[in-house]
Amino acid sequence: xxxxxxxxxxxxxxxxxxxxxxxxxxxxxxxxxxxxxxxxxxxxxxxxxxxxxxxxxxxxxxxxxxxxxxxxxxxxxxxxxxxxxxxxxxxxxxxxxxxxxxxxxxxxxxxxxxxxxxxxxxxxxxxxxxxxxxxxxxxxxxxxxxxxxxxxxxxxxxxxxxxxxxxxxxxxxxxxxxxxxxxxxxxxxxxxxxxxxxxxxxxxxxxxxxxxxxxxxxxxxxxxxxxxxxxxxxxxxxxxxxxxxxxxxxxxxxxxxxxxxxxxxxxxxxxxxxxxxxxxxxxxxxxxxxxxxxxxxxxxxxxxxxxxxxxxxxxxxxxxxxxxxxxxxxxxxxxxxxxxxxxxxxxxxxxxxxxxxxxxxxxxxxxxxxxxxx
Amino acid sequence: xxxxxxxxxxxxxxxxxxxxxxxxxxxxxxxxxxxxxxxxxxxxxxxxxxxxxxxxxxxxxxxxxxxxxxxxxxxxxxxxxxxxxxxxxxxxxxxxxxxxxxxxxxxxxxxxxxxxxxxxxxxxxxxxxxxxxxxxxxxxxxxxxxxxxxxxxxxxxxxxxxxxxxxxxxxxxxxxxxxxxxxxxxxxxxxxxxxxxxxxxxxxxxxxxxxxxxxxxxxxxxxxxxxxxxxxxxxxxxxxxxxxxxxxxxxxxxxxxxxxxxxxxxxxxxxxxxxxxxxxxxxxxxxxxxxxxxxxxxxxxxxxxxxxxxxxxxxxxxxxxxxxxxxxxxxxxxxxxxxxxxxxxxxxxxxxxxxxxxxxxxxxxxxxx
Numbered sequence: 061x062x063x064x065x066x067x068x069x070x071x072x073x074x075x076x077x078x079x080x081x082x083x084x085x086x087x088x089x090x091x092x093x094x095x096x097x098x099x100x101x102x103x104x105x106x107x108x109x110x111x112x113x114x115x116x117x118x119x120x121x122x123x124x125x126x127x128x129x130x131x132x133x134x135x136x137x138x139x140x141x142x143x144x145x146x147x148x149x150x151x152x153x154x155x156x157x158x159x160x161x162x163x164x165x166x167x168x169x170x171x172x173x174x175x176x177x178x179x180x181x182x183x184x185x186x187x188x189x190x191x192x193x194x195x196x197x198x199x200x201x202x203x204x205x206x207x208x209x210x211x212x213x214x215x216x217x218x219x220x221x222x223x224x225x226x227x228x229x230x231x232x233x234x235x236x237x238x239x240x241x242x243x244x245x246x247x248x249x250x251x252x253x254x255x256x257x258x259x260x261x262x263x264x265x266x267x268x269x270x271x272x273x274x275x276x277x278x279x280x281x282x283x284x285x286x287x288x289x290x291x292x293x294x295x296x297x298x299x300x301x302x303x304x305x306x307x308x309x310x311x312x313x314x315x316x317x318x319x320x321x322x323x324x325x326x327x328x329x330x331x332x333x334x335x336x337x338x339x340x341x342x343x344x345x346x347x348x349x350x351x352x353x354x355x356x357x358x359x360x361x362x363x364x365x366x367x368x369x370x371x372x373x374x375x376x377x378x379x380x381x382x383x384x385x386x387x388x389x390x391x392x393x394x395x396x397x398x399x400x401x402x403x404x405x406x407x408x409x410x411x412x413x414x415x416x417x418x419x420x421x422x423x424x425x426x427x428x429x430x431x432x433x434x
Numbered sequence: 435x436x437x438x439x440x441x442x443x444x445x446x447x448x449x450x451x452x453x454x455x456x457x458x459x460x461x462x463x464x465x466x467x468x469x470x471x472x473x474x475x476x477x478x479x480x481x482x483x484x485x486x487x488x489x490x491x492x493x494x495x496x497x498x499x500x501x502x503x504x505x506x507x508x509x510x511x512x513x514x515x516x517x518x519x520x521x522x523x524x525x526x527x528x529x530x531x532x533x534x535x536x537x538x539x540x541x542x543x544x545x546x547x548x549x550x551x552x553x554x555x556x557x558x559x560x561x562x563x564x565x566x567x568x569x570x571x572x573x574x575x576x577x578x579x580x581x582x583x584x585x586x587x588x589x590x591x592x593x594x595x596x597x598x599x600x601x602x603x604x605x606x607x608x609x610x611x612x613x614x615x616x617x618x619x620x621x622x623x624x625x626x627x628x629x630x631x632x633x634x635x636x637x638x639x640x641x642x643x644x645x646x647x648x649x650x651x652x653x654x655x656x657x658x659x660x661x662x663x664x665x666x667x668x669x670x671x672x673x674x675x676x677x678x679x680x681x682x683x684x685x686x687x688x689x690x691x692x693x694x695x696x697x698x699x700x701x702x703x704x705x706x707x708x709x710x711x712x713x714x715x716x717x718x719x720x721x722x723x724x725x726x727x728x729x730x731x732x733x734x735x736x737x738x739x740x741x742x743x744x745x746x747x748x749x750x751x752x753x754x755x756x757x758x759x760x761x762x763x764x765x766x767x768x769x770x771x772x773x774x775x776x777x778x779x780x781x782x783x784x785x786x787x788x789x790x791x792x793x794x795x796x797x798x799x800x801x802x803x
Contacts, residue, residue, distance in 0.1 A: 100522040101466050108641070150714050151706055156521075157652045160465040161702060164645030168695025171641070175689040193536075267473060271529035274522050282517060314541045319533030326530040333517050341515060 073310045076196045076263075079204040080302030080321055083260040086211035087269075088276030088298025089218055090256040092291045093249055095277040096229045101159055102141065102250075104270035106257050108163040109140025111170030111266060114191050115177055126203045126262065129191065130210065133258035140166050141250050167266075194265030194318035196306065207259045214252040218291065225249055226287055263302075264318035275325035276301065282336035301325035353398060358426060359386065360395040364405055364415040365423035376412025438684070444577050445676040445694065448634045449646045451585040453672035454592060455630045456647030457665055458623060460655060461603050466521070467624070468647040470509070470528035471502040472631045472640035477535035478502070479632075484542070495580070495632050502628025503621065505531065577637045584633040591626050592665070595619065600661055638691045645695035646672055653702045656709045671701055729769045732759065734778050734797040737789045750786045 094100055113136025114129050121128050140162045147158040218225065224245045227235040236242045253273075260269050280293035305321025334342050363385045367377050383392045396413055399405035404419035415423070459465050478501025482494045505527060512523035592599065602609040602616040609616045627647075634643045654667035679694030686693070707714050736759060740749035748754060755766040770787065773779050778793035789797070 095519075095522055098519060098521055100519070100525045104466070104469065104525060147706065150717070151656060151712060153652050153655065153706075154460070154463050154465070156463055157460045157465040157648050160469060160644055160648040161652055161699065163469065164641050165649065165695050165699030165702070167641045168645055168692040168699070171692030172683075172686075172688045172696055175692065176686070179687070267532060268529045270525045271533075274525040278518050278522050278526060312541075315537055316540050319536045322529050322533040323537075326526060326533075329518075329526060333515065339517055341517070 070310075071201075072197065073306065075199050075201050075204055076310070076317060077303045077306040079199045079207055080196060080263055080306045080317070081299040082204065082207050082211050082302070083263050083272065084276065084298025084300070084302030084321075084325075085295040086207075086214055086256045086298075087260055087272040088280070088294035088296070089215060089291050090253050091273035091275075091277040091298075092280065092287075092294045093225060093229055094253055094273055095281065096287075100274045101156070101270065102144070103253070103257055103273035105144060105159040105163040106137040106140055106254055107261060107266045107269035109166035110134070110137040110258055110261060111167050111191070112136050112173055113139075113170075114261075115170055115173040119173065119177060119180075126206045130206060130258050130261075133191070133261060134254050136166065136170075137254040137258055138251060141254065191261045192266055193316075194261065194263050194268065196263045196309075196317035196321075199262065203262065210255055210259050214255045217248070217252050221245070221248065229287075264321055268318055268322045271322045271325060272298065272301075275322070275329050279325075279329040279332040282332040282339045297328050298325070301328055353394070356390050356395040357398045357402075359390065360392055361399055361404055361415070361419060361423050362426070364399075364413065365420060368415045368420070374414055376408055376410070376414045378412055382413070438680075440575050440578070441690070442677060442680050444575060444581060444637060445680050445690070446673045447578065447581045447585050448637055449650070449672035449676040449694065449698075450669045451581060451588050451630050452634050452643060452646035453650040453668040454585075454588045454665060455627050457651040457654070457661075457668050458592075458599055458603055459627065459647055460651040465648045466524055467506065467509070468627065468631065469640075469644045470505050470524050471624075471628050472635055472643040473528045474501050474505045474531040474535075475499070475628065475632045475635055475640075477531045477538075478504075480535045480538050484538075495629070498632040498635075499625065499628040501531070502631060503625050505628075506621070506624045577633075580633050581637065584630050588626065588630060591623075595622075599623070638694070642691040642695050645698050646675075649695075649698040649702050650675060653698075653705045656702075656705045656712050672698070675701055726769070726772060729761075729765075730773045730776065730778060731796060731800050733769055733773055733787075734789060734793045735800060737779060737787060738794060738797040738801075741789060741794075747786060750788065752781075752785055752787055 091103065094103055110133035113132040113134070115132075116136070117129050117132025118124060144155070144158045144162050147153050147161070148155050153161075224235075224240065227238075227240065228242060228245050228249060232242050232246075235245070257269055257273060260272055264272055276294040276298035277290070279297045280290045283293055284290050301324040302321055305324040306317055308324065309315040309317040309320040332340075334340055337343065360382060363382050364377075366385075367381070368375065379392055379396065382396070383390075386392055396405060396407070399419065400407060404416055404422055406414050406416050408414075456465075456468065459468055475498035478498035479494050481501070482497030486493055508527045508531075509520070509523045512518050512527065513520045518526065598609065598614045598616075598619055601612070602614060602619050606616050609619075631640075631643050631647075634646070638646075650668045650672040651664065653671050654664045657667055658664050675698035676694055679697040680690055682688075682697065683690040683693035705713065708716075710716055733755070736755075737750055740746045743749075749758065752766065752770055755761050755770075756763055759766075761769070770779075770781070773793070774781060776792075777790055778796060779787050779789050782788055
């Protein structure tokens with residue numbers, strides 16, 4: 061089974077991959093703002109708060125059409141955000157608690173509605189279940205159309221309101237001082253975040269949606285300090301995670317799509333954290349080693365200089381002497397090798413070490429710079 | 435004991451345990467860790483299950499609790515790299531672990547009844563049917579024994595380590611300086627939270643665990659400033675939510691867990707609006723009262739400012755207030771009336787106002803402040 065051929069010709073895989081990829085782009089782009097504004101878990105709250113909206117939309121309209129349900133989800137999610145903001149502004153309840161309350165209470169109310177729906181003669185709320193856990197595999201091309209259309213609107217908003225959103229994320233006080241309606245812009249951005257989240261619910265489900273908002277942006281953050289690049293990169297990572305997850309889950313038996321996408325996204329984050337230039341942990345480890353090596357070499361060079369100063373002319377010293385000076389706390393041999401490579405020290409066949417003229421110069425320069433005598 | 439009574443008792447025990455642990459989660463600003471833990475315990479259960487192959491093994495609880503602590507550790511690890519913020523770390527760790535759990539279940543345990551539905555929703559209605567039997571003697575619902583034990587654990591932990599918990603919550607720096615080992619306490623506390631979450635999760639599902647751990651304490655936090663009172667209030671509110679939820683679910687024939695969560699939410703809403711001092715309505719009233727107080731004071735100051743001066747006759751006329759202080763006539767009328775009632779001034783026959791001694795005093799004091 062060639063995954064790439066299937067990607068093009070298998071209706072289901074193509075649909076799922078397209079849907080997941082679109083979701084990745086939109087969630088990644090809008091998630092960038094959420095992550096930058098420290099609102100990562102707002103996504104979690106919104107996706108849980110969406111449940112009662114979905115069920116109510118079904119109860120009121122009787123259809124299970126994606127567009128209707130997504131609309132219901134969006135309204136509920138938006139209301140949830142409103143409640144969080146109100147609670148935080150008008151009471152001393154901390155923000156994370158407010159998020160937790162909205163998340164669990166709205167979801168609980170959704171469950172009550174769900175059990176009510178289960179008893180309706182039109183039974184099968186199986187269609188609603190797919191929002192809970194995501195059933196990407198049952199996505200239709202029509203659903204992808206809805207996702208793409210709503211996603212396009214959200215992305216268009218990001219482009220149109222680029223400056224406003226940027227200001228809101230980094231310096232809202234300045235924006236307010238400029239006379240811009242920061243509260244309205246905040247609500248606008250949150251609205252599009254809600255849209256991004258609800259279109260993803262049927263792909264990865266309520267529980268995992270928060271990861272799709274956070275992971276691509278967190279990964280992108282490791283590679284750049286520029287907002288525009290971060291948004292683009294996050295969108296790209298999101299798409300990559302979506303398509304990869306879809307393909308991988310299709311190529312194995314009994315592997316649900318939603319969780320696979322989330323794991324793919326998480327892998328991207330971990331890889332980015334490890335190898336991204338500058339911030340990457342791997343490079344940081346290398347840098348630390350190089351610094352330690354340099355400090356060690358400098359210390360040993362200083363010791364060689366001190367030893368040389370005690371003798372007229374050249375006098376070689378054995379490694380153990382220097383090791384004693386360093387009180388056994390440093391890997392002296394390695395430092396000496398490094399110094400020899402740099403031409404600052406010289407060894408003789410008997411195992412004695414001397415400082416070279418270049419070494420002397422370097423040591424003296426170091427002493428001058430630090431303002432103390434060798 | 436009737437089934438309904440058993441369910442209610444279990445519900446109350448679960449909610450009180452969760453809310454007691456939750457008080458410190460809310461106060462330490464770690465509320466969403468409960469959300470994370472309640473999801474990742476599934477992975478712990480799955481992993482232990484793969485080893486023991488026994489769905490009712492007690493090791494499942496231990497494994498789940500260990501996974502809860504591991505979650506906290508992983509989030510901390512991620513946060514310490516300083517490449518990802520704390521809130522983002524939480525939102526990355528638990529979905530990843532939960533995804534692994536779901537994949538493992540679907541792929542390898544599909545035939546066993548390890549139902550993802552039950553994970554989120556739990557089913558407290560089944561509690562009476564899983565009995566604890568020792569030597570063939572039916573000791574009651576298993577959940578009751580498990581959660582009862584956990585409740586005891588919670589109470590004991592909080593009682594024994596009350597001072598340490600209190601200090602490390604409100605002043606971690608001082609706690610560390612005094613040698614209270616806040617780091618160790620933190621992990622011990624998170625272990626307690628994990629154990630509570632696992633026990634409760636089996637009965638009511640992960641979402642209700644979050645609802646019960648956060649909502650009653652937040653409600654109590656709006657009602658009191660004293661930690662012991664907040665603890666007691668949380669427990670009471672949680673119990674009320676549990677009972678109210680159960681009865682509503684019984685009447686409407688809906689999910690018990692969902693109703694309990696909704697009940698807790700409604701209680702929070704009530705407190706948010708009606709709490710004395712901190713409720714929205716109380717604060718609005720206070721602001722309104724202060725507005726009129728301030729206006730009366732401004733009037734007194736205005737009168738004092740112009741007293742004895744040439745323009746006093748003009749400035750102290752009631753009608754003039756509209757011009758100088760930009761007050762609408764109706765507003766000015768009311769302020770003057772209230773000031774008169776407060777004996778800050780007297781109305782002279784010709785429309786002028788004159789400060790009384792009290793009024794003069796208040797104005798002077800206000801300006802010195």
